[in-house]
Amino acid sequence: MTHFIDRRLNPKGKSLGNRQRFLKRARTQIREAVQKSLKDSAVADLGKDRKIRISTKGTKEPRFRLDPQTAGDRDFVLPGNRDFTPGDEIKKPKSGGSGGRGKEATDSGEGEDDFEFTMTQEEILDVFFEDLALPNLVRTTLKNAAVKTWRRAGITTAGSPNQINLIRTMRNAYGRRLALRRPSLGDVQQLEENLDRVEREEQSDEARDRISALKEQIARANAKRKWVGFIDPVDVRFNAFTEQSVPTSQAVMFCLMDVSGSMGEREKDLAKRFYMLLHLFLKRRYEKVDVVFIRHTHDAQEVDEQEFFYSRQSGGTIVSTALNKMLEIQKERYTTSDWNIYAAQASDGYTQSGDARHCVELLNAEIMPLCQYYAYIEILDEREMEVFASEDSGAELWRAYRTVAAAWDNFATKRIARPADIFPVFHELFRKAEA
Amino acid sequence: MSKLLFSGAEWDFATLDRTYKAIEEIAHKDLGLDVYPNQIEIISSEQMLDAYSSLAMPLMYSHWSFGKLFAREETLYRAGYSALAYEIVINSSPCISYLLEENTMTMQALVMAHAAFGHNHFFKNNYLFRQWTNAEGILDYLAFAKRYIAACEERHGREEVEAVLDAAHALMDQGVFRYRRPPRPSKERVLEKHRRRMAYEEEAYSELWRTLPAGIEPPAAPPTPDPDAEFDIDEKLPEENVLYFLEKHSPSLKPWQRETLRIVRNMAQYFYPQRQLKVMNEGCATFVHYTIMNQLYDRGLITEGSLLEFMHSHTSVVFQPEFGDKRYSGINPYALGYAMMDDIKRICERPTDEDRDWFPDLAGSGDWMGALKYAWANYRDESFIEQYLSPKLMRDFRFFALFDKADAETYKVSAIHNERGYREVRAALARQYDTSGDPNIQVARADLKGDRTLYLEHHMHRGVPLHDQTKDHVLGHVELLWGHDVVLEEIAA
Numbered sequence: 001m002t003h004f005i006d007r008r009l010n011p012k013g014k015s016l017g018n019r020q021r022f023l024k025r026a027r028t029q030i031r032e033a034v035q036k037s038l039k040d041s042a043v044a045d046l047g048k049d050r051k052i053r054i055s056t057k058g059t060k061e062p063r064f065r066l067d068p069q070t071a072g073d074r075d076f077v078l079p080g081n082r083d084f085t086p087g088d089e090i091k092k093p094k095s096g097g098s099g100g101r102g103k104e105a106t107d108s109g110e111g112e113d114d115f116e117f118t119m120t121q122e123e124i125l126d127v128f129f130e131d132l133a134l135p136n137l138v139r140t141t142l143k144n145a146a147v148k149t150w151r152r153a154g155i156t157t158a159g160s161p162n163q164i165n166l167i168r169t170m171r172n173a174y175g176r177r178l179a180l181r182r183p184s185l186g187d188v189q190q191l192e193e194n195l196d197r198v199e200r201e202e203q204s205d206e207a208r209d210r211i212s213a214l215k216e217q218i219a220r221a222n223a224k225r226k227w228v229g230f231i232d233p234v235d236v237r238f239n240a241f242t243e244q245s246v247p248t249s250q251a252v253m254f255c256l257m258d259v260s261g262s263m264g265e266r267e268k269d270l271a272k273r274f275y276m277l278l279h280l281f282l283k284r285r286y287e288k289v290d291v292v293f294i295r296h297t298h299d300a301q302e303v304d305e306q307e308f309f310y311s312r313q314s315g316g317t318i319v320s321t322a323l324n325k326m327l328e329i330q331k332e333r334y335t336t337s338d339w340n341i342y343a344a345q346a347s348d349g350y351t352q353s354g355d356a357r358h359c360v361e362l363l364n365a366e367i368m369p370l371c372q373y374y375a376y377i378e379i380l381d382e383r384e385m386e387v388f389a390s391e392d393s394g395a396e397l398w399r400a401y402r403t404v405a406a407a408w409d410n411f412a413t414k415r416i417a418r419p420a421d422i423f424p425v426f427h428e429l430f431r432k433a434e435a
Numbered sequence: 436m437s438k439l440l441f442s443g444a445e446w447d448f449a450t451l452d453r454t455y456k457a458i459e460e461i462a463h464k465d466l467g468l469d470v471y472p473n474q475i476e477i478i479s480s481e482q483m484l485d486a487y488s489s490l491a492m493p494l495m496y497s498h499w500s501f502g503k504l505f506a507r508e509e510t511l512y513r514a515g516y517s518a519l520a521y522e523i524v525i526n527s528s529p530c531i532s533y534l535l536e537e538n539t540m541t542m543q544a545l546v547m548a549h550a551a552f553g554h555n556h557f558f559k560n561n562y563l564f565r566q567w568t569n570a571e572g573i574l575d576y577l578a579f580a581k582r583y584i585a586a587c588e589e590r591h592g593r594e595e596v597e598a599v600l601d602a603a604h605a606l607m608d609q610g611v612f613r614y615r616r617p618p619r620p621s622k623e624r625v626l627e628k629h630r631r632r633m634a635y636e637e638e639a640y641s642e643l644w645r646t647l648p649a650g651i652e653p654p655a656a657p658p659t660p661d662p663d664a665e666f667d668i669d670e671k672l673p674e675e676n677v678l679y680f681l682e683k684h685s686p687s688l689k690p691w692q693r694e695t696l697r698i699v700r701n702m703a704q705y706f707y708p709q710r711q712l713k714v715m716n717e718g719c720a721t722f723v724h725y726t727i728m729n730q731l732y733d734r735g736l737i738t739e740g741s742l743l744e745f746m747h748s749h750t751s752v753v754f755q756p757e758f759g760d761k762r763y764s765g766i767n768p769y770a771l772g773y774a775m776m777d778d779i780k781r782i783c784e785r786p787t788d789e790d791r792d793w794f795p796d797l798a799g800s801g802d803w804m805g806a807l808k809y810a811w812a813n814y815r816d817e818s819f820i821e822q823y824l825s826p827k828l829m830r831d832f833r834f835f836a837l838f839d840k841a842d843a844e845t846y847k848v849s850a851i852h853n854e855r856g857y858r859e860v861r862a863a864l865a866r867q868y869d870t871s872g873d874p875n876i877q878v879a880r881a882d883l884k885g886d887r888t889l890y891l892e893h894h895m896h897r898g899v900p901l902h903d904q905t906k907d908h909v910l911g912h913v914e915l916l917w918g919h920d921v922v923l924e925e926i927a928a
Binding site: 071 | 451473482488505607756759766836838846847849852860863893895896897900901906
């Protein structure tokens with residue numbers, strides 16, 4: 001007696017628990033690897049599965065094993081002799097055993113210092129968020145990428161009673177009653193009245209015949225009314241709904257960054273995470289998100305992402321050039337009627353004296369009326385952070401931007417020195433999203 | 436009407452059933468195989484990966500190492516580096532075979548012949564499996580283990596349990612009895628224990644217990660400590676099963692930790708025969724599927740196309756690259772096992788003079804199935820090769836033996852496939868499959884009355900020491916389980 005069992009429909013992800021245990025175990029290595037991998041990837045690529053290579057430190061599974069390379073002797077057998085005869089000597093391959101050493105080599109060369117596997121988007125985001133110290137509610141809202149609603153999708157023959165479409169149902173029933181010539185209640189009453197009248201009028205044979213004929217007609221009509229129902233299951237129609245993602249409009253995100261010599265690797269890395277988080281947020285709310293990278297020194301240019309983060313330029317620092325460039329691009333390509341405009345600016349806070357005032361004028365007069373949200377971060381090192389403990393003290397640009405922030409609700413400023421400082425910049429933004 | 440069981444690649448359950456019956460008839464009537472009842476399960480590729488990563492068992496306790504294995508296998512599979520196995524078969528009764536849903540019908544037939552009859556017969560009849568594994572009980576035991584570990588995690592915390600499991604896994608190779616069953620307590624000891632327990636209950640008896648409301652039990656006797664256990668420990672030493680020793684005698688483990696060690700030890704013991712029978716097990720299954728598939732074709736039950744598809748997959752399974760080849764990764768157990776069994780058949784049917792010299796009992800006897808069944812039942816890889824590897828096969832594989840001295844610059848070719856070398860090559864190859872190739876580690880001494888240091892000994896075979904780094908790692912785990920210092924000495928033979 002054989003049993004065939006179809007297990008394909010059994011619940012999936014039996015090893016999910018083991019996977020979580022493994023991720024937890026290798027947490028430190030994974031964090032390092034994810035951060036490194038994020039550094040090398042594009043701003044818009046955050047929400048994707050990716051391959052991660054971690055060192056096996058922390059997830060080693062040691063066993064006692066022999067090491068015939070250091071001492072002692074042994075025999076072993078290999079297949080595929082070509083022209084060796086007893087007594088021949090074969091040079092040993094260099095340690096690491098590149099081929100030809102057989103099982104022994106692969107067994108002992110199992111060093112597996114690196115371990116490569118694929119992490120899902122969700123797992124990557126977890127690591128990313130952990131660093132940024134995002135509140136939990138924000139994490140979940142960001143992760144549930146698509147917003148869906150129920151939309152009407154025509155009429156179906158099956159559904160739940162509360163979705164019955166009465167008009168369609170009654171129309172079908174009416175058509176069916178007509179087609180099958182179901183006697184109406186009026187018809188029956190008419191016959192009964194006739195019968196009544198005839199019965200009362202006269203008592204002739206002819207009348208008796210009419211009476212029995214009428215009675216038969218009434219009985220037939222009643223019977224027909226019974227088997228041709230007023231409403232039949234085949235008439236019933238239901239409204240159908242399907243899930244559809246909300247058609248969201250499009251957004252453009254302007255990334256502005258000072259790339260003069262004072263912005264080092266660390267500053268750029270912090271800025272990049274800042275842009276990534278904003279992008280993630282925008283992607284959740286808008287179907288299409290364009291990213292424009294504008295870098296500036298004393299002069300601003302639109303560049304691609306690679307150049308934005310990795311090339312370096314020398315020169316002075318005039319922030320207003322970047323703002324002008326942004327306005328120029330916006331007018332050319334991103335009309336406010338079609339696009340939601342977001343801007344994110346990162347800088348170390350230095351600008352040519354006098355330029356800050358110019359920036360404030362530009363922002364107040366032209367840029368802020370266009371923007372949904374404007375976020376400015378000033379990247380300091382930890383030492384500077386202590387010096388500028390108070391919000392009020394700061395360099396010229398900072399003080400100038402503070403006045404803008406006071407005037408506009410959708411303008412955020414923040415000084416950051418660590419990844420965890422980034423999130424508060426978006427506080428306003430996310431609070432709105434949750435509401 | 437055509438007798439064909441199936442013609443296309445598609446399969447459904449009716450076809451599977453029809454094919455299974457045809458295979459079963461050949462297996463029972465023609466080959467006379469003796470199998471456990473079969474249970475065949477169809478699974479998806481993801482479930483196959485799941486099964487891979489839990490030591491190919493349908494149930495397994497949770498541990499991160501299985502998650503790691505899954506992550507690796509999945510990446511390799513998705514990237515297309517490795518194909519999935521067509522089947523997994525579990526040594527249990529009923530014998531469970533997993534078939535992958537993506538297989539074509541020909542492959543399903545091949546896999547059923549291979550797993551449900553080849554492996555199954557071997558599991559049921561080989562002496563090592565009969566002696567060491569309890570096929571009826573394994574699934575229940577796994578279910579118990581899974582529940583028990585989960586309950587421990589809940590009660591003692593995941594980290595605690597993980598630490599014990601990590602340590603136990605590191606000692607899995609040292610957690611098997613190689614030569615004997617675990618010692619049972621002698622009859623006197625059992626009686627003595629019982630007597631002492633009775634004495635305790637008598638002593639502790641109190642009239643008050645009788646007044647307890649129904650349903651409440653008086654407190655049970657505390658487990659009676661065995662006064663001998665600590666003193667006659669030296670009598671039981673040396674002990675080769677390090678995990679068993681720690682489970683029974685470690686001064687610092689709590690009861691649940693001992694039970695956890697026991698679970699890991701039982702798993703190790705369950706898998707131990709499989710490691711000694713790789714060549715024979717795969718050889719037997721491959722030989723059976725080859726014979727059955729050809730029978731199906733001879734009887735007109737499968738098409739020529741199916742036969743070709745089967746041959747294609749069969750030849751890639753038994754392919755043996757040469758040692759210098761990029762694809763070489765050791766001797767392929769399928770290739771060697773199948774070749775040896777096919778060779779036994781040849782020797783029985785068409786022996787040469789050489790075969791008559793080497794295998795006087797077999798040569799020309801004609802009853803190849805009987806000879807094979809005898810071998811399948813009574814040998815393990817090492818003895819099977821030592822007994823049955825013929826000079827012809829050594830020539831076919833072009834086997835040669837190398838002598839490797841650690842401080843020499845070169846390997847020395849000590850014997851090749853010629854008249855003078857046959858016996859030496861064969862003996863060397865057989866030794867390669869002997870598990871005495873595992874490091875021989877024993878518990879030598881435990882200083883229970885002094886500073887409680889545990890002394891382990893590694894008896895070196897031909898002067899080969901343990902790998903230094905991993906040794907330190909594993910010893911760290913042993914110390915965790917023992918709770919005091921652990922010393923490992925390398926003893927030259």
